[in-house]
Amino acid sequence: MKNTINTLNKRVLIFLTGDLSIDYRVHKTAISLAKFGFQVQCISRWKKGYGYSQHIEYNSQLIKTVFKNGPLFYAEYNIKVFFYLLFHRCDIILSIDLDTLAGCWAGSLFGKRKLIFDSHEYFPEVPELQHRKWVKNIWLAIEGFLVPKVDRAYTVCQSIADLYNNKYRKEFGVVRNLPLANRLVEDEKVLNDKRFKILYQGAVNLGRGIFETLEAIKNIDNVVFVIIGDGDEMQQVKDFVASNKLDDRVNIIGKIPFSKLSGYTQSADIGMCLLENIGLNYYYSLPNRIFDFALAGIPVVASNFPEIAKIVGIEKTGVLVNDLKPSTIAGAIEMLMNDNELYLQLSENANRASLKLTWENEESVLYSVFSNI
Numbered sequence: 001m002k003n004t005i006n007t008l009n010k011r012v013l014i015f016l017t018g019d020l021s022i023d024y025r026v027h028k029t030a031i032s033l034a035k036f037g038f039q040v041q042c043i044s045r046w047k048k049g050y051g052y053s054q055h056i057e058y059n060s061q062l063i064k065t066v067f068k069n070g071p072l073f074y075a076e077y078n079i080k081v082f083f084y085l086l087f088h089r090c091d092i093i094l095s096i097d098l099d100t101l102a103g104c105w106a107g108s109l110f111g112k113r114k115l116i117f118d119s120h121e122y123f124p125e126v127p128e129l130q131h132r133k134w135v136k137n138i139w140l141a142i143e144g145f146l147v148p149k150v151d152r153a154y155t156v157c158q159s160i161a162d163l164y165n166n167k168y169r170k171e172f173g174v175v176r177n178l179p180l181a182n183r184l185v186e187d188e189k190v191l192n193d194k195r196f197k198i199l200y201q202g203a204v205n206l207g208r209g210i211f212e213t214l215e216a217i218k219n220i221d222n223v224v225f226v227i228i229g230d231g232d233e234m235q236q237v238k239d240f241v242a243s244n245k246l247d248d249r250v251n252i253i254g255k256i257p258f259s260k261l262s263g264y265t266q267s268a269d270i271g272m273c274l275l276e277n278i279g280l281n282y283y284y285s286l287p288n289r290i291f292d293f294a295l296a297g298i299p300v301v302a303s304n305f306p307e308i309a310k311i312v313g314i315e316k317t318g319v320l321v322n323d324l325k326p327s328t329i330a331g332a333i334e335m336l337m338n339d340n341e342l343y344l345q346l347s348e349n350a351n352r353a354s355l356k357l358t359w360e361n362e363e364s365v366l367y368s369v370f371s372n373i
Contacts, residue, residue: 011039016096019050024258025177028359030058078103098123101146114373119155125281127206154369157307159284175365177288179295181358191267196223196337199268204231209274215326230255266296273302295354299346301332315353
């Protein structure tokens with residue numbers, strides 16, 4: 001690959017607002033770009049609880065802001081991104097998601113810099129904006145002004161790529177958030193509970209089916225629901241567990257670095273990937289945990305949405321459900337608990353699918369985005 005991309009001394013700056021220590025997609029992107037021959041640095045926000053992601057392949061840095069959330073935070077962060085770019089050399093700017101694009105675009109205007117946009121999600125359709133019309137309209141205006149101006153763009157699935165293409169006549173590549181093939185460590189299992197282990201890993205946010213799963217396990221014996229992650233709904237989840245006396249059935253682990261996550265994933269019996277249909281961002285999403293569960297060889301219970309069904313339905317790596325009723329979720333869990341033949345077949349399918357659903361196989365698409373730019 002290095003032979004066909006002129007990367008000599010070329011520097012890529014990657015900007016994001018998320019936590020570098022848990023953003024597996026940004027980490028994989030950075031190490032791939034380093035493999036292509038670029039000098040890579042990731043720049044994110046400083047926030048209590050956020051960490052660095054120090055690796056030999058790339059550097060990282062955190063930007064401190066006075067404001068921690070809301071419109072003033074986004075304004076301050078993007079202004080600081082702009083000034084950072086004024087005083088730091090680079091050839092390519094990689095903007096992660098719409099909330100960094102304004103500062104990245106402004107900074108790209110100085111010098112011969114190329115701007116690439118990686119949309120991890122369809123930001124104006126995130127659940128948190130669905131009932132905040134004026135805020136959503138502001139993000140739509142920012143999107144409408146900036147997305148057509150980027151030099152290249154890519155996103156996580158074909159449905160979102162098609163949405164952007166139809167809306168702005170802007171070609172978006174598709175780089176799925178697949179796991180590294182060597183991510184699992186043999187025998188690295190850290191959950192020792194002998195009960196049937198149901199795993200949720202990811203952001204603990206609105207519409208992720210967590211409360212419905214908690215309701216579902218109330219009447220299922222010999223199970224434990226393991227929750228890994230953090231987010232806006234975490235305190236409500238803890239309160240729900242306490243008020244419903246589910247402490248003995250729920251293991252809340254919280255946020256952990258992606259470097260340690262695989263030990264928990266491969267310890268589980270099944271994974272959960274449930275989403276409520278509240279906005280196109282969820283409806284068209286293709287969560288990376290679908291692929292993490294396949295790599296670990298565990299079946300998944302997942303929402304029957306278009307992009308998820310392309311993997312779980314076609315590869316037959318789990319059970320698709322059409323709604324988030326606790327009774328529906330309970331039925332899917334009990335089917336996997338009680339039908340050993342089905343469980344083993346889905347597990348075998350997951351192992352087989354994981355051989356091709358790897359970041360190494362997806363790297364060629366990322367390579368094409370950054371080549372000849």
